[in-house]
Amino acid sequence: MTTSHGLPNAHTLSDADASVLQIWGKHPLKGHVKISGAKNSALTIIAAALLCPEDCRIRNVPNLVDVKRMGQILAALGVKIEHHGDVLDINASTISHSKAPYELVSQLRASFFIIGPLLARLGVARIPLPGGCTIGARPVDLHVRGLQAMGADVQIEHGIVHAYVTGSQRRLKGAKIYLDYPSVGATETIMMAATLAEGETTIENAAQEPEVVDLANFCRAMGARIRGAGTNTITIAGVPRLHSTDYTINPDRIEAGTFLVAGAITHSEISLSPVVPEHLTAVIAKLQETGAQIVTEAPDRLCIIPGDTIKATDIETLPYPGFPTDMQAQFMALLTLSEGNSLITETVFENRMRHVAELNRMGADIRIKGNHALIRGVSMLSGAPVIATDLRASAALVLAGLAANGKTVIQCLHHLDRGYEQLEVKLLSLGAVLERVPAGADAGSAGLTSYSVLSEKD
Numbered sequence: 001m002t003t004s005h006g007l008p009n010a011h012t013l014s015d016a017d018a019s020v021l022q023i024w025g026k027h028p029l030k031g032h033v034k035i036s037g038a039k040n041s042a043l044t045i046i047a048a049a050l051l052c053p054e055d056c057r058i059r060n061v062p063n064l065v066d067v068k069r070m071g072q073i074l075a076a077l078g079v080k081i082e083h084h085g086d087v088l089d090i091n092a093s094t095i096s097h098s099k100a101p102y103e104l105v106s107q108l109r110a111s112f113f114i115i116g117p118l119l120a121r122l123g124v125a126r127i128p129l130p131g132g133c134t135i136g137a138r139p140v141d142l143h144v145r146g147l148q149a150m151g152a153d154v155q156i157e158h159g160i161v162h163a164y165v166t167g168s169q170r171r172l173k174g175a176k177i178y179l180d181y182p183s184v185g186a187t188e189t190i191m192m193a194a195t196l197a198e199g200e201t202t203i204e205n206a207a208q209e210p211e212v213v214d215l216a217n218f219c220r221a222m223g224a225r226i227r228g229a230g231t232n233t234i235t236i237a238g239v240p241r242l243h244s245t246d247y248t249i250n251p252d253r254i255e256a257g258t259f260l261v262a263g264a265i266t267h268s269e270i271s272l273s274p275v276v277p278e279h280l281t282a283v284i285a286k287l288q289e290t291g292a293q294i295v296t297e298a299p300d301r302l303c304i305i306p307g308d309t310i311k312a313t314d315i316e317t318l319p320y321p322g323f324p325t326d327m328q329a330q331f332m333a334l335l336t337l338s339e340g341n342s343l344i345t346e347t348v349f350e351n352r353m354r355h356v357a358e359l360n361r362m363g364a365d366i367r368i369k370g371n372h373a374l375i376r377g378v379s380m381l382s383g384a385p386v387i388a389t390d391l392r393a394s395a396a397l398v399l400a401g402l403a404a405n406g407k408t409v410i411q412c413l414h415h416l417d418r419g420y421e422q423l424e425v426k427l428l429s430l431g432a433v434l435e436r437v438p439a440g441a442d443a444g445s446a447g448l449t450s451y452s453v454l455s456e457k458d
């Protein structure tokens with residue numbers, strides 16, 4: 001079922017939970033994968049289109065549930081939005097509401113990112129506090145403090161953030177803002193808000209993630225004056241108005257990293273394009289430490305040549321250019337099959353190790369202490385019914401399933417569908433053996449239901 005904007009409605013989006021993914025492991029993969037546009041860039045770039053009162057064409061937009069939800073939020077604000085393949089046309093000449101609907105915002109943390117553009121365009125924004133992945137508390141205090149430094153009056157009442165700009169012009173004012181932590185979302189919120197502010201804004205200790213640079217480039221393509229994106233100091237000189245643009249989103253470095261790990265864990269040679277190899281420096285370094293070779297076949301094409309064995313290594317997640325937290329779960333799946341002991345330390349999000357229990361169900365030997373996971377390599381994983389607990393945890397379970405003996409059945413696929421475009425189609429084309437079937441149509445998920453009930457009682 002679709003809305004008048006050609007987007008599936010919220011009810012249809014939850015149907016993924018009525019299905020399970022069955023994977024029969026130990027089938028070697030081979031071939032080439034096309035990497036989609038970056039989810040996290042797409043989400044903020046769609047929000048940033050609210051800054052522009054003219055047509056914006058955004059290309060290489062991945063067809064994902066999260067992206068559709070973001071489009072639905074814009075549509076609910078009265079913005080014209082049309083999706084044709086991987087092209088999104090947005091016209092925010094009229095924004096008829098300043099309040100985002102709770103039903104949509106609660107399903108997608110990134111929806112909070114519209115607060116900056118709405119405030120910059122309308123001088124007012126009312127956004128319910130966000131939901132999203134269950135990977136920690138994920139506050140928005142840094143976003144709010146940044147907007148307050150730019151002159152916004154921000155109150156949180158009954159779970160809704162009310163933000164206003166006072167004064168006759170209702171225009172934010174440039175400010176010097178130091179972030180206590182280089183938050184990706186807070187950097188993006190402040191950067192978007194500052195594009196239309198009066199005067200200059202400086203963000204110190206800014207996030208340096210490629211998605212921040214992608215967003216800055218999109219805003220610059222609309223006439224924003226932004227310097228330093230990709231470094232820890234970003235300067236934005238406000239302009240009165242932005243203009244129409246046609247912009248292509250970067251390839252998704254986390255999807256690319258996930259397919260590289262698929263090659264490593266199944267001992268398969270896989271090539272991928274388009275990619276920006278510099279965005280994958282930390283991921284490539286860690287794969288090399290595990291014994292894989294990564295060959296640059298062309299400036300935008302990488303190939304993984306697996307090692308005979310998987311060597312143990314230690315990983316600490318950090319803000320970019322450190323090792324990405326969004327690749328932690330996938331590497332944990334890989335290291336379960338390594339020779340030796342590995343230590344993974346998660347420093348970005350608390351509560352981002354919920355995949356450990358599921359990997360252990362498949363025969364992994366992982367112990368958690370605080371934000372550390374000690375992984376003792378085992379010689380094999382065995383397929384089992386498992387539950388996806390968040391987006392990247394789902395990817396880790398798919399990877400483990402590809403390498404395990406026998407059949408793995410993954411439940412709660414809505415997490416996976418939030419962030420991987422056509423994952424099953426891409427894996428099938430590489431030779432993986434997997435199938436999405438209605439829950440209950442397989443023996444594995446019946447066992448899973450009783451497991452989840454049991455674990456709740458525990």
Ligand code: UD1
Binds near residue numbers: 043109137139143207
């Ligand atoms: C973005 C990405 C997500 C990725 C993360 C870190 C999107 C849509 N999502 O999330 O995939 O895992 O960056 O690379 O782009 N924090 C605060 N106060 C705030 C904001 C954040 O304390 O106001 C904390 C968070 O709780 C977390 C850390 O800062 O512990 C990093 O969060 P942040 O960089 O903001 O991540 P997101 O932008 O939410």
